[in-house]
Amino acid sequence: MPHYLDYNATAPVRSSVREAVDWALGLPGNPSSVHGAGRAARAAVEDARIQVAALCGVAPASVVFTATGSEANNLALYGSKPRRIIVSAVEHPSVLRPAAERPNGFAMIGVDGDGVADMAELEQVLDQDSNESPDAGPVLVSVMMANNETGVIQPVRDVVRIARAHGALIHCDAVQAAGRVVLDFAGFDFDFMSLSAHKIGGPKGIGALIVKPGRVIAPLISGGGQERGFRAGTENVPGIVGFGVAATHAAEEAAGVTEPERLAKIRDxxxxxxxxxxxxxxxxxxxxxxxxxxxxxxxxxxxxxxQVIALDLAGVQVSAGSACSSGKVEASHVLSAMGLAPDIATSAIRVSLGFGTTTADGDAFIDAWRSLGDRAIEDAAR
Structure with a gap:
């Protein structure tokens, strides 16, 4: 069996999630139907909504199911109809690209050498915006909780404090943080927060946007009025049910001590x-x-x-911290924004652990890494 160390890309589906999805696949009804089969499907969706809400410490009505975390990000950025969007330079492309489509209403704040967003620059950008008329719509600040490439946690409480002082709305992409950080949505005082099931051992193809009570968002998809009108289309019942089970596990892992300490020990x-x-x-x-x-x-x-190919051949699966474009390897936008030298940025690999990672997996990486390093030393000596 390969040693899978790429949880930040996607987590393996948990066995309990598989069982729940299999059960939900046996529900024949449409959740919008009023007959018994429809009511059973609706009950399954609402039970899962309660589970996802518990992960975030919110009421179930705050959970809007989407197809992906990327869709949740887009729903927040487009649906809140901001006059201006302010993002950090290390956000996920599903935040950066929608924001950049507003050339006259878009600002990007830089990060330091560790990838931490510059709070002084955020305040400066918001100060400059204070002269704009609020009648044109709100300002939306979107900063992720934790970066998918580096794992660096952003100072989101400072982001909220600064944004609130300027009357701005706050969106947080918490896709990578779920299961690793306690997601106290109300405590953080976010307006919107994005999640994705497959990052926490749930099925692919299901996500959620958490919406603060009283906030109104325009749907990206209109039609039948599902998800209280925020997201039309028949609900993905098996995916939602699996998401709910995964969310329960993720909440327990984030709130506990054992799992964080166990994985930190392997990482260190x-x-x-x-x-x-x-x-x-x-x-x-x-x-x-x-x-x-x-x-x-x-x-x-x-x-x-x-490195990624060599490690894969050795049975260890990790990701590169760089992206291939037209056959040319380039540093990722995250590492470039951090100001890393090209020879560092293009050599970066990401090792990411999760609930199924064992000490043996970590040892396998270490052994493969040492073999890779020995070959590099031999090649340099030739």
């Missing part, structure tokens, strides 16, 4: 071994608060795609 052991084997290794974002499951590792001169 990996990072120690990497630095012992390669003196020039860089743990990207290590000086900032990070998710306990994520390590972004770079060794100048070792191309990320070469």
């Amino acid at each position: 052991r990996i990072e120690t071994a990497v630095k012992e084997q390669a003196n020039d290794a860089v743990i990207i974002g290590a000086s900032a608060p990070r998710l306990f499951n994520t390590s972004c590792i770079a060794v100048p001169g070792r191309k990320a795609e070469t």
